[in-house]
Every structure is written in structure tokens, then in C-alpha cells.
Amino acid sequence: MMSATGSSNIFWHECPVGKVDRQKLLNQQGCVVWITGLSGSGKSTLACSLDRELHSKGKLSYILDGDNVRHGLNKNLGFKPEDRTENIRRVGEVAKLFADAGLICIASLISPYRDDRDACRAMLQDPNFVEVFMNMPLEVCEGRDPKGLYKLARAGKIKGFTGIDDPYEPPLNCEIEIKQKDGVCPAPSEMAVQVVSYLDQKGFLQA
Ligand SMILES: Nc1ncnc2c1ncn2[C@@H]1O[C@H](COP(=O)(O)OS(=O)(=O)O)[C@@H](OP(=O)(O)O)[C@H]1O
Numbered sequence: 001m002m003s004a005t006g007s008s009n010i011f012w013h014e015c016p017v018g019k020v021d022r023q024k025l026l027n028q029q030g031c032v033v034w035i036t037g038l039s040g041s042g043k044s045t046l047a048c049s050l051d052r053e054l055h056s057k058g059k060l061s062y063i064l065d066g067d068n069v070r071h072g073l074n075k076n077l078g079f080k081p082e083d084r085t086e087n088i089r090r091v092g093e094v095a096k097l098f099a100d101a102g103l104i105c106i107a108s109l110i111s112p113y114r115d116d117r118d119a120c121r122a123m124l125q126d127p128n129f130v131e132v133f134m135n136m137p138l139e140v141c142e143g144r145d146p147k148g149l150y151k152l153a154r155a156g157k158i159k160g161f162t163g164i165d166d167p168y169e170p171p172l173n174c175e176i177e178i179k180q181k182d183g184v185c186p187a188p189s190e191m192a193v194q195v196v197s198y199l200d201q202k203g204f205l206q207a
């Protein structure tokens with residue numbers, strides 16, 4: 001069946017197998033876990049740990065990592081505000097496709113601007129967009145500095161580095177916040193368990 005969309009001469013093609021059918025096959029609900037936070041806050045670490053945890057439970061997930069996507073789909077984008085916005089928009093659209101495929105899509109990007117993340121939330125419709133805020137102090141992220149980028153940013157060798165001379169707008173209403181307890185960051189497996197518990201409680205881990 002075909003129906004017209006807002007764009008002229010472009011039609012939406014419906015197929016007989018839908019999201020619900022795919023979800024039944026996978027025994028899970030397609031959704032997006034969107035991990036946001038400063039560079040070095042542990043986004044990729046949580047993404048990998050969560051992916052492993054879900055895999056061990058027989059759940060199908062897939063990671064879209066900012067660094068990795070910038071090697072291909074988004075290789076033409078830099079870090080100017082409009083490029084970051086386009087980066088988030090594209091990843092949001094791809095994540096939406098993965099969720100429609102029935103997967104638990106884990107998007108791991110700095111995604112510094114609230115409006116861009118909210119646009120992805122609106123694209124996915126609320127319950128299917130789970131925003132995870134890596135609420136780590138800048139000093140912790142900068143102290144880790146695994147790629148040496150903060151050092152370069154402090155030396156003025158990278159301009160517009162998030163948290164140094166470019167803004168990070170923390171979420172106002174995220175579903176999950178990962179933060180230090182008594183000055184100690186939870187272990188990667190603990191962070192993953194926190195997210196899996198949320199997904200389980202909300203019914204995403206069954207059809
Ligand atoms: N100017 C500037 N600001 C922030 N980050 C920078 C910059 N230049 C390069 N990098 C590296 O790019 C990684 C972030 O890419 P993202 O796609 O997640 O960024 S964004 O969401 O579009 O803001 C980020 O990776 P992570 O450390 O994994 O966050 C950095 O390694």
C-alpha cells in the first residue's frame with residue numbers, strides 16, 4: 001500500500017511484516033538507549049558493557065558510536081554547531097530504523113545540545129527513547145583523557161572542544177542518570193545493570 005507524505009512526489013511504502021511481527025520474533029521491544037555526556041565520561045564503556053549484558057540475556061542490540069559513525073556515514077561532518085546538529089539528526093534517524101527493526105539501539109554520542117536530543121526523542125516517541133546522562137564531572141573526564149584531546153584543547157590546539165570552549169547542555173528530564181557515589185564512579189558492569197533493570201522494568205525485554 002502507498003500513501004503520500006509531506007514531500008511532493010514521495011510516497012511511503014507499507015510492507016506486510018511490521019515492527020510488532022519482528023518484535024515477536026525477537027521477544028523484545030525495539031527502542032533507543034541514547035547515551036549523552038562529555039568526552040571521557042564513559043559513554044562507549046557503558047555502551048559496550050550494556051551490549052554485552054543484553055547479548056548474554058539473548059537480546060539483540062546494536063551500538064551507534066559517535067566516533068565510529070564519523071568514520072563512515074558522518075565522515076563529512078566536523079564539530080561546528082551545525083555539523084554536530086546534523087550528526088545527531090542522522091544518527092537519530094538511523095537509530096529510529098534500528099528500533100523499527102526491533103533492535104535495542106544504543107546510541108553513544110556527546111550530543112551536547114538539548115534541542116538536538118529532544119528532536120531525536122520526538123522522532124522516536126517518548127517511551128521508546130531512553131536518555132542516559134553520564135553525569136561525570138569535567139575534572140574526572142579531563143583526568144582520564146584517554147585520547148589526549150583535553151590536553152590539546154587546553155593548549156589551544158583543538159578549538160571548540162566540548163566542556164572546554166564549547167557548551168554541554170545537560171538533560172533536564174533524562175530517564176537514567178549515571179553518577180559518582182561518594183566520589184567513586186560505578187563499575188562498567190554496574191552501570192549496565194542499572195540500564196538493563198530500567199529496560200526490564202519498562203517491558204522492553206519481552207514482546
Ligand atoms: N571539538 C571536539 N569536541 C568534542 N569531541 C571531539 C572534538 N574533536 C574531536 N572530538 C572527538 O570526537 C568524539 C565525539 O564525537 P560525537 O559524534 O559524539 O560528537 S557530537 O555528538 O557531534 O558532539 C569524541 O569522542 P568521545 O571521547 O568518545 O566522546 C572525541 O574523541
Ligand SMILES: Nc1ncnc2c1ncn2[C@@H]1O[C@H](COP(=O)(O)OP(=O)(O)O)[C@@H](O)[C@H]1O
Pocket residue numbers: 037038039040041042043044045046144146185186187188191
Ligand atoms: N565506570 C568507569 N570506571 C572507571 N573508568 C572508566 C569507567 N568508564 C569509563 N572509564 C574509562 O574512562 C575512559 C573514557 O571512557 P570512554 O568510554 O571512552 O568515554 P567516552 O566514550 O564518553 O569518551 C576510558 O579510559 C575508560 O576505560
